[in-house]
Amino acid sequence: MINDNYYESYDLKEDLHFDSKVVHGGLGCDPITGAVSFPIFQTATFRHRKFGVSTGYDYSRLQNPTRQELERTMAILEEGTEAFAFTSGQAANMCLFGLLKRGDHVILSDDIYGGTFRICEEIFSNLGCEFTYVEMSDLETLKKTIRPTTRMIFVETPTNPMMKVADIRKIADIAKENGAYFVVDNTFLTPYFQRPLTLGADIVVHSGTKYLCGHNDVIAGIAVVKTPELAEHFRGQMKSRGNGLGPFDSWLIIRGLKTLSLRMQRHNENAKKVAAWLRNHPKVKKIYYVGFEDHPGYEVNLSQATGFGGMISFELDSEETAHRLLSEVKMILFAESLGGTETLVTYPLTQTHESIPDEIRQKLGINERFIRISIGIEDPDDIIADLKQALG
C-alpha cells in the first residue's frame, strides 16, 4: 500500500536484465489499482489529507508520479542514483549548466549539437562562463586545454554529426584528476548500447526526443546523475526553472522505452546494411559511420559500447546531389531530428548545426554536400531503394 511516497511502497526491479528493465520500468504497474499501463497523473496539485499529512506529492512542477516513474526507469537503465525528466534536451542542458558560476570554464566536444553550442555561447558566455571546444579523441590537447577554473568536461560520443568517438574511461580519469564534472550526452547510443555512469561519468544527459521516445512524437530531455549531491542540484533547478516534463509526455516516453531494446537492435542492424551500401555509391565521397572497422573510433567505441547505433553521416559529390537527395526521397522523410522509427534525412548546415559559425562548420566538414541520416526500423531494402532513386 501507499506510504508517504508512492515509490517507497514498492519493490523495485533492479536485479532484472536490461531487456526486462525497459519493459517493467520503475514501479511498472500502478501499485494501487494494478493497472498494467502506468497511470497518467494529469494533475497540477495534490490534496493533503490533513495538516502535516501528505502523500509525498505537493505540486506537479516539483514531483508528479508519472514523471517519477519515467525518472526511476531512466535511473535504473543508466545505473545512476536519480534521473530527472525535462521538457526538452535543451531544458536538461540548461539545468546542467546551472552548475556553473561566473568564471567557470567548460571543455566540450568540437562538433557538439548546435543547440548545446547555442546554450554555451548565447546564454552562459554572457553570464561570465568560458567554453573551449576540442577534438576529444586527442587526449593530449584535452589535457593542455584544462585550466584551474575548468569545472566541467562535456562530450557526445559518437558526436552529432561527425560521429567522432571519445574514450569515456580515459576522459573520466582526466576529469577526476582535475576536479571537473564529466558529462556524457548519451543521446546517440542510449543505455541499451552504452552506460557512461558505469565508465566514470558523473552525469548523463539525453535528448529524450530521440531514441528513448523512439516515435517522433514527444520533445523531452533526461539527466541522470551519479551522486545525491548532483540529484539535489537538478531537483532545485527543475523546481526553480519549472521545466519538468508533463505527465502525458512522460507516459509516452515510458511507453516508448518498453521497446527500446528491440528498436535499438533493429536501428543498429539496418544502419550497418545502409552504411555498407552507401560506402560503395559513386556519389558518396566520404562516410562517417562508427561501425566501420576503419573508423578511427571503432576500437574505442567497442571498448565502451555494445553497438554502433543508427546514425550515419556522409558527404556527397556536389551540393546539387545533396539537394536532389533531400527533395527526391519518398519513404524517407526530410526532417530534423533522429532516433525514431522513421528514417529521416537531415541537412545539418541549415538545420541542426545552423547555430555553429560557418568557419567552424566548414573546418569540421559540415558543408553544402553534407547529409546526416537517422536510420529507422523499416525494411532496410526499402531504405536503400529510396536512397538509390533519390541519389539518381
Ligand SMILES: Cc1ncc(COP(=O)(O)O)c(C=O)c1O
Ligand atoms: C545530441 C543531442 N543532444 C541534445 C539535443 C537537444 O535535444 P532537444 O531537441 O530534445 O531539446 C539534441 C537535439 O537534436 C541532440 O541531437
